[in-house]
Amino acid sequence: MIAIILNGEQRQVRGGSIADLVASLGLDVKKVAVERNREIVPRSTLADVALAEGDALEIVHFVGGG
Template sequence: MPLVMTQPISITVNGDTRRTEAATIAALVRELGLKPEKVAVEHNGEIAPRSTLEDVALTDGDQLEIVHFVGGG
């Protein structure tokens, strides 16, 4: 099986432009040090259901807003 090299893409996360090789929203969330099950994500103006984060592919120019939940008492 040939090695597939991924090219970095440019996306906007919470207003900041960043480059990533993450293929999916879930991979990006993990790259940011967060847990996919503890975030809410808006992807290009649409809420991405948490159950689909592993399946939603990122493409160059995507815009995301990511909110993570912090537990406390």
């Protein structure tokens, strides 16, 4: 387990990629925008970017509606 800050809250999560974290949150990787340590992470690289101790992530998911 590693400590990260997710949307302003301290959390303990399993190591892995950002895509793994998004999936564990029950979100669709195709419908999120992720900022890691104040830098936007391109959606095409979410599976390649490993989480690290102390990372600060902001995850925004898109919701359709009408």
